Amino acid sequence: MKRVDIVYGGGQYSLGGRTLESIQNEVETALASGKPYWLRVNSGGGVFEDAYLLIVPGIPFAILNVKSDNGTGIDLDVDGAFNPDVL
Template sequence: MSRIDIVYGGKPYTLGDRTLESLRTEITDAVTSGVPAWLRVNSGAGRYQDAYLLISPSTAIAIVDVQPNGPDVALSEEQTFVADSTE
């Protein structure tokens, strides 16, 4: 089973049985429509509880594709994250 981790408001949530692409599309559609939308996710450890995250153009949200055996493909240089240097 696939799992996607979500960080919203500094707190972790999870979502199962979805593809990363379908979630990205849903979030992108909500943001570009300009109409806030609710995203149902799982909250809690052990026993999941439904949580609803409000998605709007100003929402800060991170999604992580959790893969138990590591990524299926190597990322190209353009796809990797490079942190800003403070030097």
Template structure:
């Protein structure tokens, strides 16, 4: 696995050098023991550590990015947003 993108409070961070299952376990065990600080990378290029406070009420998404993918489709501008309004 190349990295795991972490979406937290509307912002995207990343974690490298860990498998998805291991990160899920770290988060689950951390929350079970009370609030947990998750160390992630913020930004592109130079590493800038950030700490995210994870609690049972935290909304967080983990997105595995496999080897060979140079950039998420979102960054390449290929995501399309579609809205449907129903009466």
């Protein structure tokens, strides 16, 4: 399953089953509305625990696209530099 991590005001949260692009669109739409918006995210480590992040200008917000390591413990697509002939 895909997971996107979010860093908000120094805390780390996550969203499963979402793409980076869908979250970007949701946040951009919220900011363009000019109204406060609450983004529902996960604050738990194994069990989903609701947290709601207030999306307004001025609060540090970053979206991190978590890539699968295919069970190898190695990110196979670091900066698009994966070369299968080297492994």
